[in-house]
Amino acid sequence: MARRILIIEDTPTIAKVQKHIAVSCGYEADIAGSLEQAKTLVAEHNYFCAVVDFILPDAPSGEAIPFTVENEIPTIVMTGNIDNRTRETVDKYPIIDYITKENKQAYQYLKNQLTRLPRNENVKVLVVEDSRHSRMYIRNLLERHKYQILEASDGIEGLEILKQNPDISVIIADNEMPRMNGEELCAEIRRLYSNEDKVIIGVSGSDAPHLSARFLKSGANDYLCKPFNAEEFYCRLSLNVDMLDHIATIRLQANTDYLTKLPNRRYFFEQTIREQKVRTAKQLNSNLAMIDIDHFKHINDNYGHDVGDDVLSTFATLFERFFPNQLAARMGGEEFVVYFLDNTAEQNLEALELFRQYVELNSASFTQHRVAFTVSIGFVSALEPKIDGLLKIADEKLYEAKEHGRNQIQY
Ligand SMILES: Nc1nc2c(ncn2[C@@H]2O[C@H](COP(=O)(O)OP(=O)(O)OP(=O)(O)O)[C@@H](O)[C@H]2O)c(=O)[nH]1
DSSP, rough: OOOOEEEESHHHHHHHHHHHHHTTTTEEEEESSSHHHHHHHHHHHOEEEEEESBBBBBBBSHHHHHHHTTTTTTTEEEESSOOOOHHHHHHHHHHSSSEETTTHHHHHHHHHHHHHHHHHOOOEEEESOOOHHHHHHHHHHHHHHOOOOEESSSSSHHHHHHHHHHEEEEEEESOOOOOSOOOHHHHHHHHOOOOTTOOEEEOOOOOOOHHHHHHTTTTTTEEEEESHHHHHHHHHHHHHHHHHHHHHHHHHHHHHHHHTTTBBBHHHHHHHHHHHHHHHHOOEEEEEEEEEETTTTHHHHHHHHHHHHHHHHHTTTOOOOOOOTTTEEEEEEEEEEEESSOOOOHHHHHHHHHHHHHHHHGGGTTTTTTTOOEEEEEEEEEOSOOOOHHHHHHHHHHHHHTTOOOHHHHH
């Protein structure tokens, strides 16, 4: 179900733009032209967040802000300008952010915030801080932006929590702590986890010279001097989490086949080389299948390249269904590979045979053009340490399957 957002804005054109932005971010949006209308809507619906105009006909001095805040609706305030009086009001309430409408980037900024909020629900932040008061302050700030929060009161406890929760992606570490201080914690985290997986933000109340540089040199991504204000905290945190997101996207793109969305050749080798080491050490057989669509060139020649692409992408969706928990990848063209991470050779052959039969009987229904096709499969189960060695054997078996009339498995 889409998240619902409340837009309280009396200028219809602005409200329309905001609604358009919210919908493009996946929200369902309601518009209230006044505080009165907002009250009616809040009585009827649950809102994930609200965008609130500072000046409304029936709320000229920001009175709509305490209304949404008291109703526990995370609030983004839109203001015409940010004079001292407005800032005082905005600072008084625990809002997500304020955006000045005059700023050319205002609507892009709103879009960024609306994209981040649902994303933050999946971001785990570990706060390592010995002062309960500071921990609570940071926790409150994080809660407002919907982050998941874990807490530790020193570096040793922080490392333990990190071990138990490997999906933590942000660590906010104070420097002055008993047992293990922030700088030491930072160095230890960097020994265990890369910059691409976890962001560290150091904080400190000390005015010791060069502390920020020392933190950064120990592997922190950013540094905040206590006491810091909410606005600076959010700016730095958001930028760092955005960076992790960008890295994850780039990584995914680098490992994914563009057409079929299956893992690509590069990812396949990266993973299997690692897995082969484990299997070889344990003296375990490796099971692998090369799967190739028969006479694929005819499909392209008869129906066109677009239909060929359609066949490839719909065919690729079968792998998840027939080989769950195994590593399936597109090696190139119409050639796919399944590296079996578990099960016996017999079980894997059985699954492959079911797959082959399913394609033979149902392939016409995969695409609009009702293109019927079959697959040939070469399978190997061997105590072979090199992934290239396994691929070579499976490829020879695949060749045999083609030679013996296609639409079959050879092993
Ligand atoms: N539509 C489409 N075609 C592709 C893609 N990649 C490779 N091909 C085509 O796949 C075809 C593979 O043909 P061949 O290697 O001769 O094999 P085949 O026709 O499948 O015949 P057999 O493998 O011997 O059964 C070639 O025509 C390639 O141009 C792709 O991404 N999209």
